[in-house]
Amino acid sequence: MTMTCDDLDLLLPEFLDGSLTTSQEEQAAVHLATCQQCTIEVNELEGVTKLYKEHGMLELPNEARQRIARALDIES
Amino acid sequence: MQTTKDTTDQPRTVSELFDAFANATYTLGYRILRDSHLAEDVVQETFIKVIRSLPSYRGEGPIAGWIYRIGYREAIAISRRRRDEVTDPESATFATLPARESVEESVMTQDLLARLDAAMAELSEPVRATFTLRDIQGLSTKDVAGVLEISESAVKMRLARAREALRVQLKEYLE
Structure with a gap:
């Protein structure tokens, strides 16, 4: 069965999480090999998750860390 | 000293849990509330509850999920209180970003981080929490569903919405 752009769109969350079945993965790969628009979209979505994975985490400021640790009566 | 056991059966003190999850709890609080002082409140309130509940924690599931669930509930409670109060939107304090090596790199990174922050601001609170x-934190879809107490399909729907909205907003960084 041939996968269409709409089919892939519905499966995008699983595709990006790497949780497609082997058969779905193969069909997605076949579709992406011939569909430039979907390839661009998938690459950009992967880019979004990569950007936030690398830069989205924040550090509790040291002053706040010390203050909260004191309030909790623990060492940090 | 209070201790518990995680799923790998290693004892964890409150101090170790704080060191391991303070940044993650702060990130969750900030990403939901977009205010660093309120995010600090989320961390403090979360760990007060962790200390109180640790003796009765039975080790159901990963301890990270338990802490995130407490943190999420705290952030939502603070958000509701904030909504009920008259607040000046200009009074929000934004997160301090980690120091970088060079001035040039720092300017570039600060610009990127500010764009990532602004792009997320366009999402609704539940979608921001899910994303x-x-x-950002790398939990599985199943674990996110457990923390937020929603179905896995709802997690997937929110994620799809978040990723697509961010893709459109951040296009210049994705080429």
Whole structure:
């Protein structure tokens, strides 16, 4: 069965999480090999998750860390 | 000293849990509330509850999920209180970003981080929380569903919405 752009769109969350079945993965790969628009979209979505994975985490400021640790009566 | 056991059966003190999860709890609080002082409150309130509840924690599931669930509930409670109060939107304090090596790199990174922050601001609170837990903190879809107490399909729907909205907003960084 041939996968269409709409089919892939519905499966995008699983595709990006790497949780497609082997058969779905193969069909997605076949579709992406011939569909430039979907390839661009998938690459950009992967880019979004990569950007936030690398830069989205924040550090509790040291002053706040010390203050909260004191309030909790623990060492940090 | 209070201790518990995680799923790998290693004892964890409150101090160790704080060191391991303070940044993650702060990130979750900030990403939901977009205010660093309120995010600090989320951390403090979360760990007060962790200390109180640790003796009765029975080790159901990963301890990270338990802490994130407490943190998420705290952030939502603070958000509701904030909504009920008259607040000046200009009074929000934004997160301090980690120091970088060079001035040039720092300017570039600060610009990127500010764009990532602004792009997330366009998402609704539930969608921000879902995206933070899944794509920033790296929890599985199943674990995110457990923390937020929603179905896995709802997690997937929110994630799809978040990723697509961010893709459109951040296009210049994705080429």
